[in-house]
Amino acid sequence: MMSSTIVQDIIHQHGGDKALLLQVLLAVQDADPQKYLSEESVNEIARILEIPRSRVYSTASFYSEISLQPRGIYLIRVCTNAPCENAGKALVLQAIEKELGIGAGQTTSDGIFTVECVNCLGACYMSPAIKVNDVIYGDLTPEKAVKIIAELRKEYQDGQNTSGSCI
Numbered sequence: 001m002m003s004s005t006i007v008q009d010i011i012h013q014h015g016g017d018k019a020l021l022l023q024v025l026l027a028v029q030d031a032d033p034q035k036y037l038s039e040e041s042v043n044e045i046a047r048i049l050e051i052p053r054s055r056v057y058s059t060a061s062f063y064s065e066i067s068l069q070p071r072g073i074y075l076i077r078v079c080t081n082a083p084c085e086n087a088g089k090a091l092v093l094q095a096i097e098k099e100l101g102i103g104a105g106q107t108t109s110d111g112i113f114t115v116e117c118v119n120c121l122g123a124c125y126m127s128p129a130i131k132v133n134d135v136i137y138g139d140l141t142p143e144k145a146v147k148i149i150a151e152l153r154k155e156y157q158d159g160q161n162t163s164g165s166c167i
């Protein structure tokens, strides 16, 4: 769970301005290790900005980038705009879903991966593209996508082994 101090700091950085609610929500979500807007965060934002919780929820629900559910450590965003669609996005998405055993909008039961479909990632010159957390991968094929997932799994496991070792 994210501390209320972080939420307070983010709101402070945005000048406590109610008009910047969306920016606040995105920043709070980014700061959460599970990349979502928790109920506690919603309550804190509503309290500090002195707005109804319903307004926070309606803004959060309107924007697909904001999630009210915890996301995986690796958030895989698959572009579904026309250029990526025409370049073979469907097969790439299918390969990702099959490899992870989940559909778009879902998180693996181990909490490592979430897959979401989004609009343009700004990488149309290398369609089809996906974004994993902050990294864009382009010119994808189903094979490349599966390889990326294998690399991410390894990265995660290596991180686990390192953090668990004693020196």
Ligand code: FES
Pocket (backbone or CB within 6 Å): 079, 080, 081, 082, 083, 084, 119, 120, 121, 122, 123, 124, 125, 127, 128, 129
């Ligand atoms: S259309 Fe897919 S990244 Fe722009």
